[in-house]
Amino acid sequence: MQDARFTPRVFSGIKPSGGLTLGNYLGAIKRFVQMQGGGFETIYCVVDLHAITVWQDPKELRSATREVAAGFLASGIDPEKSILFNQSQVSQHAELAWIFNCVARLGWMNRMTQFKEKAGKNAEAQSLGLYAYPSLMAADILLYHATHVPVGEDQKQHVELTRDIAAKFNHDYKVDFFPMAEPVIEGPAMRVMNLRDGTKKMSKSGESDMERINMTDDADTIARKFQKARTDAAPLPESVEGLDGRPEARNLVEIYAALADITPAEVLARYPGAGWGTFKPALADLAVERLSPISGEMARMMADPAEIDRILARGAERARAIAQPVLSRTLDIVGMVRG
DSSP states (O other): OOOTTSOOEEEEEEOOSSOOBHHHIIIIIHHHHHHTTSSSEEEEEEOHHHHTTSOOOHHHHHHHHHHHHHHHHHHTOOTTTEEEEEGGGOTHHHHHHHHHHTTSOHHHHHTOHHHHHHHGGGGGGSOHHHHHHHHHHHHHHHTTTOSEEEOOGGGHHHHHHHHHHHHHHHHHTTOOOSOOOEEEOOSTTSSOBOSSOTTSBOOTTOSOGGGSOBTTOOHHHHHHHHHTSOOOSSOOOSSGGGGTTOHHHHHHHHHHHHHHTSOHHHHHHHSTTOOHHHHHHHHHHHHHHHHHHHHHHHHHHHTOHHHHHHHHHHHHHHHHHHHHHHHHHHHHHHTOOOO
16 A cells, blocks of 8 residues: 555656667557556656666767657657656766665676566676666656556566665665555556567567558558468467467457456457468557557658657756756765765
């Protein structure tokens, strides 16, 4: 149960590395829009400091940052109802992250599965930032005393680490300052999978563009990608249980469910026993209907980067107004001398 002393506040972000995909939209942005104006103060961030934990071409990083912001705005994030900014414009994130680097334990970081997955066999060659970025993620959340964090299942461990850091800070300094943020994991297609391998998450960095639906894809490209999406030979089952052991089939059904705002069971009720020759075109038509207005608005906004930059700068100003008092109080608690 949420502590009544803290304002109900949502924080979440998307990393600008590569373009936005359908996975970003269904797994994150669509839910961000739904939470806007729903009894929470909503703060959304393009987490460009997280992006540079691996090498980024500066020109491409600027473009990707603006594209993510355009995706937020085109999908329905209202910069008057929500705070939208890019992380590097609010230096308090990095300042609080250093404090948390000194609170978090090495053993906690060693248990972070995402670092192991990203580093692979070359862990020794990875940046310190990639290793420590869960501490920065904790700072992102706790800098705003966020109470709810909409994340995918793969990020739940990082929210749990955030809670551990908050608890240890409160315990060590004998305060009750940072809240216990709650991960919000709900809805169909919260983890959209690869169109060529249903056991892997849809990724911006996959080897083939056919693995993913980009938010900038045109109607013909979307239709072609769904038509060529990997499936098995069996038709759609009549119940959700029939999707067990069929990752590609489950993925396409869950994508349809999320786009149509219905449950996977309702999708199967619409297409009981349907073959892929029937279902894939229907899914493509639905995706084009839902995504074309967004991609069109993104293209319009990307043609005017100054307007995107203005919105992000204004959002950063509003974010700093919340963040600085939290950081200042944190520094006082820790014992830093300040003028």
